[in-house]
Amino acid sequence: MLSHPRALVVCAFLAVTVAGCAGGPAPVASGVTLGTMPSQPSPSSSVVPPVDEVTAPHVLGDVEVRSASPAELDVAPVDQPVRLEVAGLDIDMPVVRVGVDETGGMVIPEGALTAGWYEFGPAPGDDAGNAVVAAHVDNAQGLGPFARLLDVEVGERVDVTTESGATIAYEVTDVEQTNKDEVDLTAVFEPDGPPSLVMVTCGGDWQANIGHYADNVIVTAIPVDDVP
Amino acid sequence: MRTSLIAGAAAGTLLAAGLAAPALAVEDGMAEVSVLHGIPDTPVDVYVDGANTIDDFQPGDLAGPLDLAPGTYEVALTATDAADDSDPVLGPIELTVEEGMSYTAVAHLDADGAPTVTPFGNDLSETAAGEGRLTVRHTAAAPAVDVWTDGEVLFENLSNPDEMMGDVPAATYGAAVSLTGETDPVLGPTDVEIQAGVNTIVYAWGSAEDGNLDLAVQTVDVHSAAPSEVQAGSYGYADQGGVPAIALIGGALALAGAAGIGLRYARR
Incomplete structure (x- = not known):
């Protein structure tokens, strides 16, 4: 697909703001294991207490970087x-x-x-x-x-x-x-x-x-x- | 900030912007974010929530897509030799992303030539059968433009930082950009292949004053609808409804029954 893809490995970064209304754990990238995710408050209460910002390790994996030049836009020919x-x-x-x-x-x-x-x-x-x-x-x-x-x-x-x-x-x-x-x-x-x-x-x-x-x-x- | 203008397109159906529906293309429960570098002559590092996420990012390059959990992120651009994001050259800006949506954050020049970041939502809604989507975004330090395909104006009077989009039959188009109301191209013509079920996003970037206007292209899969029908018989020879032709295939029906005709493709 790409002529010269350059893959950059990206380190984990801390990100996710877990809102108190979400109920369950914040979505994470597939394949990521959360070792220290705190359990979430029950959503049953109608008054959701404010929750401090919780951060979880969030691995992005490789970020692909390529030229966006139209000349690089290769559409793979189909073997019809x-x-x-x-x-x-x-x-x-x-x-x-x-x-x-x-x-x-x-x-x-x-x-x-x-x-x-x-x-x-x-x-x-x-x-x-x-x-x-x-x-x-x-x-x-x-x-x-x-x-x-x-x-x-x-x-x-x-x-x-x-x-x-x-x-x-x-x-x-x-x-x-x-x-x-x-x-x-x-x-x-x-x-x-x-x-x-x-x-x-x-x-x-x-x-x-x-x-x-x-x-x-x-x-x-x-x-x-x-x-x- | 951005508007969606319904231009008088010769071909296809024009859509309003911002109606992107959650699509299979985006990882379950996540948002998809790409980053385009459209500021000439200025390599940067891109920090997301304090982490150097795209190192030594070059003008004209596209990074991603990244799968991000829905939420708000702080994005800052720094010089490539910066140790952290405490002294950004641009930003920090807040980028809020929603589940199932696709975004492209574009670092670019505004109409007057000042660096800025514009987050665009990429329309993921399904196209009609056999059609693809063309999105054009004006992210260049340049006046309003007209966008041409195959010698006709498709989008008229597009200004920085706006976008216009339309669905067109899948084909290769000669795309060009002129200043609004003019006919001489300032960019292109360039062949752009619009594939069925793909949103092809074309950016005009750079600076007219500095003579470095350029095009960038990104594609996002959106799916195209199935054909509306498959009418595959014209003469009645295969009729199973009791006319004489039934004699030809009555046995066939019985065999097919024995083979276990299921209802996999019946709507239930």
């Missing part, structure tokens, strides 16, 4: 996915990066033979979060490969190949079909949490009047290395 294979379902599709349309919906590649990876979320291979790949369930000729996602079983192997040629192997852990009015897309597109691959298509009743299916079919897979 280019191919998705589910050998057991005879799925082998190119993957392109996609964003959002003018109404805020995820863009899905034309036809049903190409899958789209949501470029504003995690990528396959990232340390955390859901990499979301979606494809149309059908095209003008009939069903597309992602229609077979409904056949997928837990434990099925999924391979994603990235632009650099790396392959990330996943194993299906969850298959869900949920009405689009009920689906929690915030969870589908979760940017934090354990790394997962989430494949999304459509299913359920075809609603000819609006040109959409009623449900989303959502298949979750986790890196095989993470399978318990």
Whole structure:
């Protein structure tokens, strides 16, 4: 991320003013053990007596210092996915990066033979979060490969190949079909949490009047290395 | 002290400043504080509550973020050879930080060229899907400016020590700064990549009179919202509602049932 990060080790400093109304001990940095923190007065009394300033050792750890020059602002290039294979379902599709349309919906590649990876979320291979790949369930000729996602079983192997040629192997852990009015897309597109691959298509009743299916079919897979 | 002006932006949605909501980006129960050094030619030590916290801090550098417990801190800047903070070159000032919030304390010149420290709150609220946030802060000894992106004025008449911000589609923008009402850039154009779910904060610092105006950049993760929908079918071939197509996948449904369709992503 940084060209020339300079880390400065900072000594502990005494800081925290513990207000009498807080009830519990003052928050401290994770990993810091307070050896001499005095117990706090009970907050049950409605009249909180004034509490003298209490100081506790507060370790800041390393303070990273870097140049704030725009030239130093390196945005790490993404190793984007280019191919998705589910050998057991005879799925082998190119993957392109996609964003959002003018109404805020995820863009899905034309036809049903190409899958789209949501470029504003995690990528396959990232340390955390859901990499979301979606494809149309059908095209003008009939069903597309992602229609077979409904056949997928837990434990099925999924391979994603990235632009650099790396392959990330996943194993299906969850298959869900949920009405689009009920689906929690915030969870589908979760940017934090354990790394997962989430494949999304459509299913359920075809609603000819609006040109959409009623449900989303959502298949979750986790890196095989993470399978318990 | 600072104002949030709603400028007529060509792209994106402008937000009011100071509405930063607690975000996952900040350590639980803590506040996040970065420090930017924007006073030319003056290396300093930064003392926080009497402790030398940033040693030999150079102009144009950004330190942090530090995780601080909510509370009020005393910040003083000294010469780099000072033994303690008893004779500060700037400060001490009191800096109050609240849980779950992100701040950048900027040591900079005021409009007239005198050193000062301005604490800014960084807006952590979520952006719309596919959008990032651009925040611009005027911390230079210079008159009011206009901020340009890709040849259009995005923020108009920004004065020291104010900030303006707006959410824009994620992309790389050519950013430039001109004196208000003028078109010749005094800074830039410089490419600035605005990433989805990231607040990119650009500072103008230095002194126009001394000819050392410069830009500094900081990024703060804020998350962008999930897309509003995933519409992934257009022809009805996968219909499960009883038209003939059901014959194609009736078996599939049964299998899927056997595979244990859960409701992980259903709202409950």
